[in-house]
Amino acid sequence: MSKKAAFYIVFFIALITIFFLTVRPWLKRKDTISVVQPFSFVNQDGKTVTDRDVEGKVYVAEYFFTTCRGVCPRLNTNLRRIYDRFKNEKDFLILSHTCDPERDSVQQLKKYADSLGVNTSKWIFLTGRKDSLYTTARISYTIDDPVNNLKNIEDDFLHTQYWALVNRHGEVKKVYDGLKESEINAMIKEIKKTLKL
Numbered sequence: 086m087s088k089k090a091a092f093y094i095v096f097f098i099a100l101i102t103i104f105f106l107t108v109r110p111w112l113k114r115k116d117t118i119s120v121v122q123p124f125s126f127v128n129q130d131g132k133t134v135t136d137r138d139v140e141g142k143v144y145v146a147e148y149f150f151t152t153c154r155g156v157c158p159r160l161n162t163n164l165r166r167i168y169d170r171f172k173n174e175k176d177f178l179i180l181s182h183t184c185d186p187e188r189d190s191v192q193q194l195k196k197y198a199d200s201l202g203v204n205t206s207k208w209i210f211l212t213g214r215k216d217s218l219y220t221t222a223r224i225s226y227t228i229d230d231p232v233n234n235l236k237n238i239e240d241d242f243l244h245t246q247y248w249a250l251v252n253r254h255g256e257v258k259k260v261y262d263g264l265k266e267s268e269i270n271a272m273i274k275e276i277k278k279t280l281k282l
Contacts, residue, residue: 150185
């Protein structure tokens with residue numbers, strides 16, 4: 086084999102390797118619902134939380150708002166069961182995103198988190214730009230239909246009872262109804278299994 090041919094073979098192998106490593110986070114496996122896209126939000130302590138901060142973690146993503154008098158209190162009571170069950174697992178998190186960033190300031194989220202008495206390094210409350218929050222819910226976590234996305238973000242409002250279970254690779258493996266006992270129990274089993282992978 087000539088030096089030129091060997092050079093081209095090595096070059097193309099390197100090119101394919103770089104392509105795979107760059108594109109892999111956006112590739113979906115057959116049993117994957119969606120892949121979490123890069124995000125940047127602010128937590129209850131005013132610190133930025135990005136997709137890089139949850140790399141290698143198993144987490145549940147939910148949406149709620151602190152002034153909700155409808156399903157949110159029930160959802161977070163149910164989510165408290167998940168938190169209590171897995172709060173001592175070092176690679177497990179809950180990310181609660183607000184649907185109402187105009188009212189749910191950092192201070193409001195801190196007050197809400199304090200009222201729950203949870204460890205906010207394990208159960209993280211997030212706010213940010215409304216369009217970014219809603220896009221993440223609909224595209225990354227697939228817990229609300231993208232067709233609900235109104236052209237005017239001011240008129241848009243997301244209110245969902247679904248939770249997304251994300252694995253260590255940033256892949257949404259399952260979506261659960263946070264109001265159904267059978268689905269909560271199924272999610273507990275799936276979290277146990279996913280943490281072992």
